[in-house]
Amino acid sequence: MAAQLLFFYFGGVTIAGAIVAVTSRNIVYSALSLLVAFIHIAGIYVLLNAEFIAAVQILVYAGAILVLYLFVLMLFNPSEEKLYLHKQAKVGIFLGVVVLFMMLFAGYKTEIIGKGGPLTAQAVKEMGHTRVIGNALFTDYLFPFEVASLILLVAMFGAIVLAGRGVHRKKGPAGRIDLSYRDKLPKKSSETPEEVIVGR
Amino acid sequence: MIPLDWYLTLGFFLFAIGVAGVLVRRNIIMVLLSIELILNSANITFVAYSNYHQSINGQMMVFFIMTMAAAEVALGLALVIALFRTRSTLNVDQINLMKW
Known part of the structure; x- marks a missing residue:
């Protein structure tokens, strides 16, 4: 209760x-x-x-x-x-309700037909949940575990490349424009480039 | 003892709220947050089935979903920042550069 x-x-x-x-x-x-x-x-x-x-x-x-x-x-x-919802917000809510009832229908109509595993609540309590997870993670799921670490590494690189400094910035309200390149340029270039590379 | 259906219903409600949030909101950060809701509803369903099936496999799947969610958030927010630098807006209605 x-x-x-x-x-x-x-x-x-x-x-x-x-x-x-x-x-x-x-x-x-x-x-x-x-x-x-x-x-x-x-x-x-x-x-x-x-x-x-x-x-x-x-x-x-x-x-x-x-x-x-x-x-x-x-x-x-x-x-x-002020305008935080789409114009078609009602359609979106309706589709959400439709998805909800479809999933409820599917969930209640499905029966578990597989055999249950060995890890009853009592067994997990005796071994400790962290130990059970660790056993599975470093034996059966070792390769997905390594792939997950690779995914995190790639995501880190991607985030640094996408959001970091040193990317092309256009003139706009959001970006700060570094003008120190003008001192280093030879004088013959007359036009100012719209897009500059901010140095690292 | 709590029946399995209750956990499933909770997960389904969270999924529906997340889907409605993706479809309804204009702000792109709110779209990403609604995707987090959808992933969490999947996690609840996985853990519920894992517990009632007395198997650890569903909880391992939750682990990898969380890894994927962390990577998705880092990349998605980096994309939002890059988008705001170039377009100065977060409204998905105004991000129509590739619309034909």
Whole structure:
């Protein structure tokens, strides 16, 4: 009974946070309510006997991803938007409801026909959840684990290349233009290039 | 004991809210945040099935989804910053350079 009450608390706050995140005019409020939702999803994982996943959820989602979003939001000087919804917002909500009922139908009509594995709740509790995860991660899932590290490396390079300095910048309100190249240029060039490379 | 259907329903509701958020919002950062909601709903479903099927494989999948989400956020936000530098807007209606 206590578990069911906890489920209703965690699930209700998750849904409420998600709805506030999608409907709020202020985008910082959206990010913060999504933070609340992610933390309560970690509570759902604890109810499902997945303590390590819950810790990773709080560390990675609430700790890293949402903070990255908030940093980027602060760069853009967010303000309340008047036109924050599309004109076709009703169609979007309708499609969301259609997707919901399709998934509910599919989920309730599906039966689990496979045989259950050996890891009952009692077995996981005896071994420890982190140990079970580690055993699986470094034996059966060793190759996907290495591929995941490669994906993170490539994403890091990509983020540095896309958002870092040294890229071509056009004249505009957002970019700062470095004019020190003029002193080094020979005097014969008359036209000013619109696009300059900011030195590293 | 909490039945499996409750967790599935929670995941489905989060998925629907995420899909509606992707379709409804104009700000491109909100579109990315709604994609995070969709990924989290998939994670809840994976962990629920993993628990009720007494297998660890679903939770390993959650692990790799989180890795993918972290990479996606880094790349997506870098793209948003590059886009804002060149176009000075975050509105997806105005980002129509490749629209035919």
